[in-house]
């Protein structure tokens with residue numbers, strides 16, 4: 001099983017429709033656990049499907065034959081959105097329509113339009129690799145997917161890094177004033193409130209690893225994962241600071257929160273190589289990722 005086969009044979013779509021054989025399903029699950037790209041694709045497709053189910057759109061009149069583009073998965077983002085919606089529309093509406101004949105303008109433009117159907121009575125679609133579907137709706141194979149999400153969410157959970165305020169000598173500079181202000185919110189557990197002051201502090205003094213690190217941690221704990229990743233990377237780029245190990249460790253957590261298992265593993269391996277306080281915790285996380293991956 002590899003990404004190419006998964007795209008070519010539309011594994012994600014068939015998975016969500018419950019169309020895969022048990023062996024295919026297992027192989028696919030094993031793959032997407034390790035592959036951020038395929039997992040992201042699956043989640044995107046599932047999200048589209050969920051939206052379509054919740055909010056039926058008006059459909060163009062059914063025509064005939066369907067020729068689908070098997071490369072929808074990796075196409076440019078806009079095209080992906082349109083073709084995913086179209087594919088799911090076709091599947092769920094029971095209205096096979098040539099992909100090429102589906103006018104862009106008439107295609108649903110986003111998550112607000114869709115067919116309402118549940119998958120009951122979905123016809124076998126000519127010209128695809130999918131086996132014909134029975135008249136009963138297939139049970140969605142969602143449980144392994146949600147299990148993976150659960151496992152990753154559990155492993156991504158992060159305790160706030162400890163903050164021990166240092167005693168100030170002399171007058172604090174502006175960056176320090178902003179930093180202290182932000183850290184009041186941080187120690188109170190109000191990370192959203194901490195962020196503006198910490199961003200200000202980081203802007204005033206971009207060289208301070210403590211500011212970069214606690215800004216990153218606040219972003220992570222506030223759920224701003226992408227910003228957190230950027231700030232942890234900035235902390236790491238400052239080199240051998242007291243925050244280096246912690247930054248790698250929490251960067252791994254941020255990657256887990258995004259489902260990027262390979263990157264998380266790489267960070268945890270780096271943590272291990274630093275042989276600091278997080279050594280055993282990093283090893284445990286890696287072991288848990290291994291056992292979750294072989295489920």
Ligand SMILES: [Zn+2]
Nearest residue numbers: 002003035038
């Ligand atoms: Zn893949």
